[in-house]
Amino acid sequence: MIDLLTYLISLFIGFFIIRIILKDQPPLPTTLILCLSIGLGIGVSATLTFYSLFVFGQFNQAAILGINFTVLLGLFIANIFYFPSDNNDKSLLEQKSNIKFYVTCGICWSIVIIIIAILSKQYPFGGWDAWGLYNMKAKFLIFGAERWKDFAKVHWHTQPSYPILLPLINTWIFSVFQRGMIAAASMTSIIFSVSCGLLLYAGLSQFIKKWIAFLASILLMSTPSYIFWSTTQYADVILSYFLLSSVILLITMLRTKNHRIAFLAGLFLGFMPFAKNEGIVMLVFLSGLTSAYLLLNKDLNRANAISIIKFLFIGIAMTGAATLIFKIFLAPPTREVLFNPLTKELEFCNIKGFLTTVGFYKTELLNRGWNFIWVLVVLLGIFRPKNLIRNENKIFLTFFALFFITLLYVYLTTAHFDLTWRLECTASRIAFYLLPTIVFFSFYSFWSEDS
Amino acid sequence: MKIKNKKISYLTSFIIGIIILLIAINLAVNFVSIMAQITTIGNRSTEPGFQYFDLKDKLKDETAVGFLSDITPTPEDNDGQFMMAQYMLAPVLLDLSNPGHKINIINAPTPDSAKAILSIIRAKPTYINPFGKIISERYND
Numbered sequence: 001m002i003d004l005l006t007y008l009i010s011l012f013i014g015f016f017i018i019r020i021i022l023k024d025q026p027p028l029p030t031t032l033i034l035c036l037s038i039g040l041g042i043g044v045s046a047t048l049t050f051y052s053l054f055v056f057g058q059f060n061q062a063a064i065l066g067i068n069f070t071v072l073l074g075l076f077i078a079n080i081f082y083f084p085s086d087n088n089d090k091s092l093l094e095q096k097s098n099i100k101f102y103v104t105c106g107i108c109w110s111i112v113i114i115i116i117a118i119l120s121k122q123y124p125f126g127g128w129d130a131w132g133l134y135n136m137k138a139k140f141l142i143f144g145a146e147r148w149k150d151f152a153k154v155h156w157h158t159q160p161s162y163p164i165l166l167p168l169i170n171t172w173i174f175s176v177f178q179r180g181m182i183a184a185a186s187m188t189s190i191i192f193s194v195s196c197g198l199l200l201y202a203g204l205s206q207f208i209k210k211w212i213a214f215l216a217s218i219l220l221m222s223t224p225s226y227i228f229w230s231t232t233q234y235a236d237v238i239l240s241y242f243l244l245s246s247v248i249l250l251i252t253m254l255r256t257k258n259h260r261i262a263f264l265a266g267l268f269l270g271f272m273p274f275a276k277n278e279g280i281v282m283l284v285f286l287s288g289l290t291s292a293y294l295l296l297n298k299d300l301n302r303a304n305a306i307s308i309i310k311f312l313f314i315g316i317a318m319t320g321a322a323t324l325i326f327k328i329f330l331a332p333p334t335r336e337v338l339f340n341p342l343t344k345e346l347e348f349c350n351i352k353g354f355l356t357t358v359g360f361y362k363t364e365l366l367n368r369g370w371n372f373i374w375v376l377v378v379l380l381g382i383f384r385p386k387n388l389i390r391n392e393n394k395i396f397l398t399f400f401a402l403f404f405i406t407l408l409y410v411y412l413t414t415a416h417f418d419l420t421w422r423l424e425c426t427a428s429r430i431a432f433y434l435l436p437t438i439v440f441f442s443f444y445s446f447w448s449e450d451s
Numbered sequence: 452m453k454i455k456n457k458k459i460s461y462l463t464s465f466i467i468g469i470i471i472l473l474i475a476i477n478l479a480v481n482f483v484s485i486m487a488q489i490t491t492i493g494n495r496s497t498e499p500g501f502q503y504f505d506l507k508d509k510l511k512d513e514t515a516v517g518f519l520s521d522i523t524p525t526p527e528d529n530d531g532q533f534m535m536a537q538y539m540l541a542p543v544l545l546d547l548s549n550p551g552h553k554i555n556i557i558n559a560p561t562p563d564s565a566k567a568i569l570s571i572i573r574a575k576p577t578y579i580n581p582f583g584k585i586i587s588e589r590y591n592d
C-alpha cells in the first residue's frame with residue numbers, strides 16, 4: 001500500500017504538466033485532468049527511469065528518485081508562476097453537477113474498485129505474459145546492474161521485441177520503497193484498471209449527460225472480462241488507457257480547435273507505441289486521420305489547421321522519442337508481423353483463414369465474460385448509424401476499420417505460428433484493449449449533441 | 452416532432468434499461484467469482500518457476516548459462532519450463548538449447564533422459580534439486 005505514495009508523486013507530476021500546458025486556456029474538467037494526470041505522470045516517470053538507465057548504465061535508485069523529484073519540484077515552481085490567477089473559468093464543455101450525484105458516484109465506484117482489488121488477487125503473480133515477459137524484463141532492469149540491456153538478448157520465447165513501458169513503470173514504482181516487484185506490478189494493474197474506467201466517465205461527461213457517462217463507466221469497470229484482463233499485469237491495460245485518453249483528447253481538440261489540447265493529445269499518443277507494438281499502428285492511424293481531417297475541414301483556416309497538427313506532432317515526438325530509442329538501440333526485430341509476405345509460403349492467407357479469424361472473433365465477443373457489452377455497443381451503432389459518420393466521428397470509425405484490416409492482415413500472414421493458437425492467445429486481449437475506447441465512441445456517438 | 456421525440460425517449464429508456472440490467476448481472480457474476488476465490492485462496496499462489504528457486508544462489512556469479520531439455524519448446528506446445536526458469540533466474544541469461552556454455556541447466560522429465568543429455572554434452576551434474584532440475588558443468592576437454 002505504501003507504493004501508492006509513488007503513484008501520488010507521478011500523479012502530481014502529471015497534474016503540474018497538464019496545468020502548465022493548459023495555462024490560462026479554458027481548462028478541462030477537474031475529473032478529466034485528474035484521470036489524465038495519473039497516466040501522464042506515470043508515463044513520464046517511467047520514461048525518466050528509462051533515460052536514467054541509459055545515462056547511469058544501470059538501475060540507480062538515487063538517480064531515479066533524484067530525477068523524478070527534481071522534475072516534480074521544477075514543475076511545482078513553474079506552476080506557481082504559470083498558475084492562472086483566475087481559475088474559476090468553467091470548461092467550455094463542462095456541465096452543471098450536484099453534490100448528491102457525486103456522492104452516489106463515489107459510493108458506486110468504491111464498490112467496483114473493491115471488487116477489482118479483490119479479484120486482482122486471483123492471480124497474484126499475474127497471467128502468463130505478466131511473469132514470462134513484463135515482470136521478467138523488470139527483473140533485468142532492476143537487478144541486472146550494468147547488464148540491464150540483456151532483456152533484449154533473451155530467447156524469442158520471452159518476446160524481447162515487446163516494448164517496455166510496463167516494466168519501466170514497475171521499475172519506477174519499485175525504486176522508491178523497494179517493497180517487492182510483484183506487489184508493484186499488481187498495484188500498477190489495479191491503478192490503470194480503475195483509471196481507465198474513471199477516465200471513460202470523465203471523458204464522456206464532457207459531451208453527454210453525466211449520469212449516462214457514470215453508467216458507462218460502471219458497466220465497463222464491472223464487466224468480468226474487463227476486470228480479468230486489466231488485472232493480469234499485462235501491458236494491454238496500459239495501451240487501453242492511453243488509447244482512450246488519446247481519443248478523448250483528440251475529440252476535445254477537434255471540438256475546441258485548441259493548440260494546447262492538441263499538444264497534450266500528442267503526449268498521450270506518443271506513449272502508445274512504448275506500451276505495445278500495436279500502439280505504433282494506432283499512433284500512425286490516429287495522427288494521420290486527424291491531420292487529414294483538419295486539413296480537409298473547410299470550416300478551419302488552413303494555417304490554423306497546420307499549426308494544430310504541428311503541436312500534435314511535437315507532443316508525439318516528446319513522448320515517442322523513448323520508443324524510437326528502444327526500437328533503434330535495444331529491441332530485436334519482431335516476429336509477430338510479416339512485413340514482406342512474398343518471402344514465405346502463407347498457410348492461412350485464404351478464405352479458410354479469413355473465416356477462421358472472423359468466426360473466432362465472433363465467438364470471443366459473445367463470450368459470457370463480456371456479458372453482452374459488445375452486443376450493446378453494436379446496438380448503439382445500429383440505432384443511430386448516421387451519428388457514426390457525423391463530423392469528427394468519421395475519423396474514429398475509419399480508425400477502427402483500418403485497425404481491423406491491419407489485424408486481419410497480421411492474422412492471415414501468420415507464418416511462424418499456428419493461426420488458431422494465435423487467435424486463442426490474442427483475440428480476447430485485443431477485444432479488451434479496444435473495449436474502453438469502443439464503449440466511449442459508441443456512447444459518445446449515440447448521445448452527444450452535434451458540435 | 453413530438454412523436455419523434457417520444458420515439459427517441461423510448462429508445463433511450465430501452466438502452467438505459469439494458470445497461471442497468473447488464474450492470475446487475477456483472478455485479479452478480481463478480482460476487483460469485485469473489486466467493487469462489489475466497490474458498491480456493493492459497494491453492495494457486497505459488498510463484499511461477501519456484502522449481503528453479505534454489506538454483507538462483509548457485510548461479511549468482513554467472514551471466515549466461517545454457518538451458519537444455521529433451522522437450523522441444525514450440526510456441527504452441529511449450530511446457531513453460533524455459534520461461535519459468537528464465538523468469539525465476541533473471542537477470543541470469545538462459546540460452547535455450549545451446550550446450551556451448553560451461554554451465555548448463557538440465558530440465559529432463561526422467562533421470563534416464565537427464566543422463567543421456569549429460570553424456571551427449573560431456574558434463575557432470577554439480578547440483579540436483581528436489582524437483583530434478585540439474586546444474587551441470589562440462590568437462591574440460
